[in-house]
Structure formats: C-alpha cells, structure tokens
Amino acid sequence: xxxxxxxxxxxxxxxxxxxxxxxxxxxxxxxxxxxxxxxxxxxxxxxxxxxxxxxxxxxxxxxxxxxxxxxxxxxxxxxxxxxxxxxxxxxxxxxxxxxxxxxxxxxxxxxxxxxxxxxxxxxxxxxxxxxxxxxxxxxxxxxxxxxxxxxxxxxxxxxxx
Amino acid sequence: xxxxxxxxxxxxxxxxxxxxxxxxxxxxxxxxxxxxxxxxxxxxxxxxxxxxxxxxxxxxxxxxxxxxxxxxxxxxxxxxxxxxxxxxxxxxxxxxxxxxxxxxxxxxxxxxxxxxxxxxxxxxxxxxxxxxxxxxxxxxxxxxxxxxxxxxxxxxxxxxxxxxxxxxxxxxxxxxxxxxxxxxxxxxxxxxxxxxxxxxxxxxxxxxxxxxxxxxxxxxxxxxxxxxxxxxxxxxxxxxxxxxxxxxxxxxxxxxxxxxxxxxxxxxxxxxxxxxxxxxxxxxxxxxxxxxxxxxxxxxxxxxxxxxxxxxxxxxxxxxxxxxxxxxxxxxxxxxxxxxxxxxxxxxxxxxxxxxxxxxxxxxxxxxxxxxxxxxxxxxxxxxxxxxxxxxxxxxxxxxxxxxxxxxxxxxxxxxxxxxxxxxxxxxxxxxxxxxxxxxxxxxxxxxxxxxxxxxxxxxxxxxxxxxxxxxxxxxxxxxxxxxxxxxxxxxxxxxxxxxxxxxxxxxxxxxxxxxxxxxxxxxxx
Numbered sequence: 155x156x157x158x159x160x161x162x163x164x165x166x167x168x169x170x171x172x173x174x175x176x177x178x179x180x181x182x183x184x185x186x187x188x189x190x191x192x193x194x195x196x197x198x199x200x201x202x203x204x205x206x207x208x209x210x211x212x213x214x215x216x217x218x219x220x221x222x223x224x225x226x227x228x229x230x231x232x233x234x235x236x237x238x239x240x241x242x243x244x245x246x247x248x249x250x251x252x253x254x255x256x257x258x259x260x261x262x263x264x265x266x267x268x269x270x271x272x273x274x275x276x277x278x279x280x281x282x283x284x285x286x287x288x289x290x291x292x293x294x295x296x297x298x299x300x301x302x303x304x305x306x307x308x309x310x311x312x313x314x315x
Numbered sequence: 316x317x318x319x320x321x322x323x324x325x326x327x328x329x330x331x332x333x334x335x336x337x338x339x340x341x342x343x344x345x346x347x348x349x350x351x352x353x354x355x356x357x358x359x360x361x362x363x364x365x366x367x368x369x370x371x372x373x374x375x376x377x378x379x380x381x382x383x384x385x386x387x388x389x390x391x392x393x394x395x396x397x398x399x400x401x402x403x404x405x406x407x408x409x410x411x412x413x414x415x416x417x418x419x420x421x422x423x424x425x426x427x428x429x430x431x432x433x434x435x436x437x438x439x440x441x442x443x444x445x446x447x448x449x450x451x452x453x454x455x456x457x458x459x460x461x462x463x464x465x466x467x468x469x470x471x472x473x474x475x476x477x478x479x480x481x482x483x484x485x486x487x488x489x490x491x492x493x494x495x496x497x498x499x500x501x502x503x504x505x506x507x508x509x510x511x512x513x514x515x516x517x518x519x520x521x522x523x524x525x526x527x528x529x530x531x532x533x534x535x536x537x538x539x540x541x542x543x544x545x546x547x548x549x550x551x552x553x554x555x556x557x558x559x560x561x562x563x564x565x566x567x568x569x570x571x572x573x574x575x576x577x578x579x580x581x582x583x584x585x586x587x588x589x590x591x592x593x594x595x596x597x598x599x600x601x602x603x604x605x606x607x608x609x610x611x612x613x614x615x616x617x618x619x620x621x622x623x624x625x626x627x628x629x630x631x632x633x634x635x636x637x638x639x640x641x642x643x644x645x646x647x648x649x650x651x652x653x654x655x656x657x658x659x660x661x662x663x664x665x666x667x668x669x670x671x672x673x674x675x676x677x678x679x680x681x682x683x684x685x686x687x688x689x690x691x692x693x694x695x696x697x698x699x700x701x702x703x704x705x706x707x708x709x710x711x712x713x714x715x716x717x718x719x720x721x722x723x724x725x726x727x728x729x730x731x732x733x734x735x736x737x738x739x740x741x742x743x744x745x746x747x748x749x750x751x752x753x754x755x756x757x758x759x760x761x762x763x764x765x766x767x768x769x770x771x772x773x774x775x776x777x778x779x780x781x782x783x784x785x786x787x788x789x790x791x792x793x794x795x796x797x798x799x800x801x802x803x804x805x806x807x808x809x810x811x812x813x814x815x816x817x818x819x820x821x822x823x824x825x826x827x828x829x830x831x832x833x834x835x836x837x838x839x840x841x
C-alpha cells in the first residue's frame with residue numbers, strides 16, 4: 155500500500171484543485187507538496203526540515219511539473235534517476251506539450267508523461283486516471299522504498315491551512 | 316569650280332583677243348562652242364573693253380552686239396557693278412586671275428577674271444566668266460541656318476548628347492554633356508570615349524551595343540553604366556544611341572541620362588519599404604504571439620476561478636442564501652462566457668498562424684464525430700440529420716472541424732424561441748469547370764465539394780449579409796443569442812487557408828443555408 159505522493163507543483167491553484175480532484179477520485183494517499191525543484195530534492199534527500207522520515211516519508215509516486223522555479227523539473231528528474239536507491243515512479247504532469255520536453259522526460263527516465271489540462275475542470279478526470287493506474291493497478295519496483303510509517307501532516311501549501 | 320575655270324581658259328586662249336586678230340584666229344567652230352555654254356563669258360582687251368561675249372552673256376547679263384568696244388561694267392546688268400572695272404585692269408596689269416562673288420539683281424555670280432594671251436606669253440586681255448551661284452549660296456545659307464538651328468536646339472536641351480565616330484572618338488557634345496561631366500569641349504573632343512570618364516565607358520555591354528548599332532545601322536536602347544567619374548563622382552547613367560550617317564562616315568549620337576538620384580531614391584525607398592515590412596512583420600508576429608499567450612495565460616486563472624465557484628456551489632451551498640447562490644451562478648456564467656471568448660480567440664490565432672498540412676479528410680466520419688461530441692445537439696433538444704454519406708475532401712482536419720462546429724453551432728443557436736432546431740447537412744459535388752488549356756491536354760481542375768448546413772432558424776436579412784463574417788460583428792443582441800462574434804470569422808479563415816470558401820443564402824424568418832467548399836479528395840488517395 156503506497157504511503158505518500160510527492161506532488162512537485164509551483165501553481166498554488168493547480169496544486170489545491172488537483173489535490174481536491176484526487177480526493178474526489180477516491181485517492182486516500184496523503185499528498186506532499188513541493189512548490190519548487192530544490193524543495194523536492196531536499197524532501198527526497200531528507201535534509202533540513204525534512205529530516206524526520208516518519209513525518210516526511212519517501213514517496214511511492216512523484217508527480218512532477220516541469221516549469222519550476224530555481225531547479226527545473228527535468229533537473230529534479232535527472233537527480234532522482236542518479237540516486238540508485240530511489241526507484242520511485244516519476245510521472246510528469248506538465249502543461250507543456252513541447253516535443254523536446256516529452257523526449258527529454260523519457261530519456262531521463264520518466265515513467266509517464268501526462269499533459270496537465272489548462273482547464274482545471276478536467277482535473278477530476280486526470281486525477282482518476284492517476285489514481286486508478288498508478289495507485290491501484292501499477293506494481294512498483296520490488297526494491298522501491300515503500301516509505302516510512304506514521305501519519306502524514308497536511309500539505310504546507312494547503313490554502314485552508 | 317577650279318577645274319571648270321581652267322577648261323574655259325583653253326578655248327579662250329584660242330579666241331581672238333582683239334579686232335585686228337579676229338579674222339585670222341577666231342575659229343567659227345570655237346565661237347559656236349562658246350555659245351553653247353550656259354556660262355556667261357565676256358572677253359575684254361587690254362583696254363578692258365568688250366571684245367566678245369557669248370550667248371549666255373547676252374541672255375543672262377543683257378549684252379548686245381553694240382556693246383562690243385564698251386566697258387563691260389557699263390553694260391546691262393553689270394552697270395550696277397562699276398567699281399569692278401578696276402579689277403580687270405589689275406588682272407591685266409599683273410597677269411594674275413582674281414575671283415569675286417558679285418550680285419546682280421537677285422542673282423549671285425562667282426566672277427572670275429583671268430588674263431589671257433596667246434601661247435600664254437603676253438597678256439592680251441582678260442576673260443570674265445560669271446558662274447551663277449545663286450542656288451548654291453541659298454543652299455549654303457540654308458545649311459548654315461540648319462546647322463545653327465540644330466546647334467541651338469542641341470545646346471538648349473537639358474539632355475546630355477554626344478556624337479562619336481566609328482572609332483568611338485568624341486566628335487562633339489552639347490552643353491548639357493560637358494556640364495554633366497564637368498569637362499571642357501577642348502579636353503574632350505577628338506578623344507576616344509574609352510579614355511574618358513575614368514574609363515567607365517569601357518563597359519562590355521555598351522561597347523557591344525555601340526558596335527551593333529554601327530554595323531547594323533540601328534539604334535539601341537538603354538544601356539546602364541555605373542561608375543566613379545572624375546569631377547562628378549559616382550554616377551549611374553543610361554545611354555541610348557542612334558546612328559547618324561554623314562557622307563560615308565558612320566557616327567553615333569548618344570543620349571545620356573543621369574539617373575543617379577532616381578536610383579538613390581529608389582534604393583532609399585526600397586530600403587525603407589523593406590525595413591518597414593520587416594518591422595511590421597515582426598510587430599505582427601509579436602502581437603500574434605502576445606495575444607495568443609495572453610489568451611492562453613488568461614485561461615488558467617479563469618478556469619481556477621470557475622473551479623472555486625464550482626466548489627462553492629458543490630460544498631458550501633448550504634451556507635448561502637438564494638441571492639448568494641444567484642451571484643455564484645452569475646460568476647460561473649460570466650466565467651464560462653469569458654472562457655468561450657478566450658477559446659475562440661485562441662482558435663482564431665491558430666487558424667491564422669498555425670502551420671497546416673492539407674490531407675484527405677473523411678468528412679462523413681468527422682462530421683458525425685463532431686455532432687456526437689455536443690450534448691446540446693442531440694435529440695430531443697435538437698435534430699441534426701446528415702443526408703447520405705459525405706465525400707472525402709482535401710483539407711486539414713482541425714480546420715474542417717472548426718468550420719463544421721461553428722456552422723452547426725450557429726444553425727442550432729439561432730432559432731426562434733421555443734423552436735426545436737432542425738439542421739440538415741449534406742454535400743454536393745460541383746461540376747468542375749474545364750481549365751483554359753483543356754485542349755492542350757491540360758488537366759481537369761479538381762472537383763469541388765460543397766458541404767451544406769441548413770437550419771430552420773431566424774435567418775439573416777440581406778442587408779446584414781456582408782457583416783456576418785467580420786470579427787466581433789453581432790447581428791442579434793448578446794442577451795438573446797450568446798456568442799463571441801468570432802465563430803464565422805474563424806470558419807471563413809479556416810476555409811480560405813485550405814484553399815476553399817464559405818458562403819450562405821438565407822430567407823429572413825425561414826432559415827439559412829451555409830456552405831463551405833473544399834476540393835474533393837482523389838478517390839485513389841487514402
């Protein structure tokens with residue numbers, strides 16, 4: 155059973171509406187939000203404020219936007235694939251339909267590429283797809299870290315927080 | 316003249332110079348010959364008195380037999396020329412002939428007075444011959460006049476002209492020519508054209524044209540020579556040449572035109588046009604990209620707003636009163652309208668600027684798919700009927716989709732309140748008009764297909780027809796028929812970019828029939 159999803163997304167609205175769509179789609183897995191590339195890397199490294207693994211467990215799925223401040227999404231992907239221990243599936247969720255982006259994402263070891271709809275009303279559909287496929291059907295790498303135990307805090311970017 | 320004068324002297328030598336000698340010397344035949352000449356001849360003795368004259372002298376100068384023994388310049392017409400009396404005396408005294416041009420009445424004569432003496436020894440008198448030069452003088456005067464006339468014209472015209480000879484040496488130029496190049500007549504005349512003007516005239520095309528002009532005796536038109544000239548600097552000159560024939564001599568008249576300034580102006584204008592076109596194209600490109608990205612970026616926050624409004628409606632309706640819910644509904648409706656506008660602007664941007672490939676399009680499948688996509692186009696809200704199987708056409712699927720969805724959407728939208736929209740869609744193949752070069756085995760133009768979309772709507776008044784394809788034109792108020800006013804503009808641009816067309820006919824109050832026209836796809840093409 156997957157423990158946590160790491161959603162790397164700098165758009166607050168997108169993050170919020172996507173989280174809501176995931177919940178509506180029946181996803182019960184907590185979502186950790188990283189609003190830029192460096193934060194995502196820090197989270198996965200478990201450095202700084204992410205040191206407590208029981209609070210910030212390693213994710214069983216990374217949803218990665220490409221256009222990110224500081225460290226772009228493709229750099230994050232590259233870093234993840236250089237870490238031999240991180241066998242987490244990475245699904246690109248970006249509004250870019252640029253062929254170069256798509257090619258680079260696969261070449262750097264992305265597991266799937268989903269185009270984030272510019273229309274947020276289409277979020278429920280894509281959330282359902284992700285939930286059904288990546289959280290229910292897909293079997294992760296046997297050696298993939300299944301994350302730490304324990305409860306998960308709410309997202310730092312939750313506008314209700 | 317010279318030679319004819321000497322011919323006269325010889326018989327004159329044989330003539331009797333005086334009364335005493337007349338009997339012995341004068342040969343009747345010679346006198347007869349003398350009379351046949353059309354040249355008045357008077358022979359005077361040492362005393363300068365008339366010894367003899369011929370018939371021509373009688374006719375032309377009015378000499379009578381009784382005038383023999385008188386001084387010739389007191390006789391007949393010559394009496395006006397008394398002061399020439401002395402000339403005969405001088406000729407006889409010095410033994411050297413003299414010539415003088417004299418006028419008698421309206422005639423001019425070349426008077427030649429030559430001494431004569433038998434066997435050329437002793438001077439015994441003088442022979443006066445009068446060559447009529449009236450016509451000659453007139454023609455000389457005419458020639459002089461004409462020369463001056465031409466010269467004046469040549470020097471007055473503003474166009475530089477120069478005449479060169481067979482060896483392409485400058486014969487003469489007009490004032491404008493010397494002024495144009497800032498050179499003097501003296502420094503130019505007689506010099507080969509090739510040595511002048513920094514050798515700029517050594518242009519092959521000019522040389523060949525001049526040669527051909529000389530050889531074939533025909534004019535040539537307009538050779539352009541450009542170069543750095545002394546004094547006047549860089550110049551572009553146009554030359555036209557016309558052959559002239561003087562005696563056996565071939566000359567060429569060359570007319571020159573300095574088009575340097577015109578060229579510069581043209582270049583300047585061309586540069587300005589090119590610069591402005593580039594700038595304009597850039598600006599248009601930037602504007603297109605700008606409006607596209609503005610529209611695109613506007614959509615995301617708008618959709619977020621819509622989503623939040625939806626969440627409010629879904630999750631928090633219980634906490635709102637009826638007015639609050641109405642506001643929420645209005646927010647959603649306004650957002651939806653703005654979103655549709657943005658979508659249409661984006662579609663329009665795509666239709667005008669997007670790269671597009673023309674392929675065979677399965678019109679039948681595409682049309683049915685489009686109609687299925689829209690819930691509002693299904694029974695019982697609307698009846699949309701496709702008659703028969705629609706043919707394949709040449710087009711771009713995305714563009715054809717824009718055309719069909721806009722036409723059908725209009726057909727369904729613009730109905731009278733309470734009427735169920737009924738839309739009929741069918742296609743017709745237009746008989747292709749034969750191309751011009753059919754007889755030469757030219758190809759038949761590709762047959763055209765017209766796709767009709769007919770409705771039972773409110774129709775369009777004829778006077779409104781011209782407006783409907785213009786952007787943001789609305790015939791009906793927004794309150795009654797919602798829309799962005801871009802749909803038909805998109806459809807028209809899409810049809811045009813596929814090499815097709817769009818049109819309609821309509822009866823106000825009864826309905827409209829819109830059509831798009833595209834090339835039929837070749838049956839063999841898959």
